[in-house]
Amino acid sequence: MKLNQTVLGFIISKILKKTRQNDEDQKARVEKENGKKRGGQALSRRFAFLACALFVVQGFVAILGATSLVVPDLPSPVPYEYGRSVHLGLATCWPLIGAMGMVYFFTVDELKADLYSLKIVRWQFWIVVLSTAGLLGTLTFRIGNGREFLDGLPMFYAGISLAILLCAYNLIQTLKKSKQHITPASAIMTGGMVFLGLLLIPNVLNYTNPIVDEAVKYWVVHLWEEMAFELITSGFIASFFIASGLVEKKDMEKWLYLEASLAVSGGLFGTGHHYYWIGYPAIWLIIGVVFSLIQMIPVILLAHLTYKGLKRHRPLKRVEKLTLWMILSSLLYHLTGASMLGMLMTIPWVNLYTHGTYITSGHAHLALFGVMGFLVLAGSHAILSRGTVLSRKSYIWAVAGVLFLNLGVITMSSSLLVAGFLQSYLWRYLGMDFTQVQGLISPYLLARVAGGSFYTVGSILFGWRIVNVWWLTREDGKISEEVSKRI
Template sequence: MKLLKWFSFRGKGDKSIARKQQFIAQKISRRYCFSAVSLFALQSVVALLGSLDLVIPDLPSPIPFEFGRAIHLGLADLWPLIGTMGMVFFFTTAELNREIHSPRLARWQYWIVMLFSVSIFGTLALRIGNGREYLEGMPIFYAGICLALALASYNLIRTLLTDKRNITPASAIMTVGIIFLFLLLIPNTITYRNPITDEVTKFWVVHLWEEMAFELTSAGFIATFYVVSGLAPRAQVEKWLYLEASMAVVGGFYGTGHHYYWIGFPAVWLAIGSLVSVLEVIPVGMLAIMTYKGLKSVKVRSNREKLTLWLLLSSVFYHLTGASLLGLFITIPWVNLYMHGTYVTSGHAHLALFGSLGFVVLAGCYYILSRGSEPTLKGYKRGVLAVFLLNGGLITMASSLLVAGFIETYFWRILGIDFMEVRLLINPYLIMRVLGGAMFTLGDLLLSWRIFKAWQTTKNKKL
């Protein structure tokens, strides 16, 4: 019973957020969010140039395609990580209505994670890397990011233990998410001679970060926002939060099994991964239903909250379709046998990583950086336009990649046609992907500018 009291929402918790009291940690969180949005703007430009280089191989570039791709993948992992750190600090203090254990440690953590993240991008731009797909940076730099996550984990744990009786579900689950980010990255700071061990530990970041750790941190933010904005009652959010947390941990750990089969594990892991992946759809469906009911019963009046909600709704849509349902489809063993490693995987990755995670991190960053200001009607409309451009660009890119992947699967994997002949067949769809990337980049830069303006308006205010 005592444990249950620790994890129950306090009635005064919502009011504490509504009073807009600001703690030092919340001011520090703005640094994280601003840096994350800046890196996001850089990522879309890098990705657009990379997709263009893929269809025009002789395009002059100071950075070879393989290193440009490595930078793009590094940005895709690290800007959400940096934004998530800021969101967790901000919403943990808001939930608990007290300062974190050590604001100074949070400042040091910011400089550490930024130093080692920029070091990864800089060395890759200089063609220095380890050739390990998705984690091409030097291991020492990932050790530095581990240090930042270790400091964050310690800081958050000490914060929660200061007053155990008033721990809220959202603050506890966000803390667990940060701890998992730390634990899953530690093995990737070591170089392995055994290729199976190397691939397994790599998927703990490539798959489990997004499917489990980021799921927990995002769930905490969504729960807080829904309660504060009145979109759902506290009791309903609490039930969903517990289900989401348990399904994310179980589904994340065992759902990764559909990757294990292809790197030397017994075939049973392919079945386990496919069956358990079904569990991950349940909390997402509940979130969609809860959102629908909330929008029917509550009218959101604040333009700031409306723009945040547009970003969150985009995340819910892709979480349900691109991440859960499409992910479930391509993990079916008989489908996975032919589609694994084709452009279908790339299309799913775009929808799952940016679609479900990127949008929710942008929502949190905008909410934090715009605190204390209300966008004008004109500014709000431009923000909504940016969100529509991001969605249109993402859907165009993902659809093009999925069609290219289906063609690749059928003609190359099933009919056995020469790979280069198939490559010519899918080239038009890769060109469409470039057009989608251009639309996405335009939306990215427009939204980043709106967030920058909000940050500029509020940076000197005493909130």
């Protein structure tokens, strides 16, 4: 009898011990899913913070450049042509760095598993930091290659290419490790990162043929934005919309497949409108128009899905609302500035007069913020603020920052579009002298400076929100309720 009691007690104690262990394991898993970040997600915060910091810097660089265009004798240690190169370099680097963090963070979210190698993430981060610093630093000291849009020294683009390839390799290995849990969003974001590397590497080389040089350059200028970044940001949108309950998972994934197929086909062939006047066959005049029209389809469908979701969605937290504000801002500019205006500009007999004018610059500002700018900011904010509670006061200030950014983008782009229309008509059509036309459009360029001021104010307000949440959450991915109330 005693033996039976002893055996029974031993079995019960083992069962209770096993149950306690299972409870502790389950608790650990729940904590991890609900706020505690895995190693890869914690490291992705570095990319998000650096991207936002460079974004704020770009605001100051942009307003100085816009002012020096109106006031030619403005004292500046950096000449206008190199200041423009720094501005364009920043416009390339901060979205790229932010996209790296987004892909890592939301891939881990989708797979519910950590990255293949955290060591690769660390190496990649410092490679992209040093390459970006070298690129911007040398341009500041008037050292470059004179190639428009990609003005930096090739070795720095090689460094950035290496960082992208490391990221792509890490993501591919992560998907292979968790192949039973691969989602459309994680696969498409990984594909976008692969395309970023494949499109940049050819631009490290030097080409003696000017036609080849121009064509390859637009693989970064156009295809990065209209294809590679679009794949990455669409994966983020899908992940956020599904997690927040805005859109049903099956509807979002259907849109994601359509977006991916049209982004690749439309992006590859839509680049043809950059080939109109550089020596390519005339067939590209037709290809450029047709595929630029196709690129509008997924944007319109996303707007429809978002509208339906907003009508019936559950109440969102303030942190989610702020992220949604930026996604909606992106959708506005993507639909109007990147898609509709872009399609109008690709009509050959329109493009003949408008290419290379301020209309192109206005379109570029709208497209940058429509396709990737606001989405990278939204993703970076979502990464850094995961698990936080946003107070009403801080929410109002952060929304004010987003509104100032919108006001700045609209003012800058509208001013540039009006200036570009006058420039096209007076200079290209009527044949007036270029310098005379420049004097006539200077008031609109001054209005652009005002828009840049609004934009800079918005970047400061948004940057303060980012610095605040970064500092208070630096020790852990999830912060305590007491700390949350101060954010």
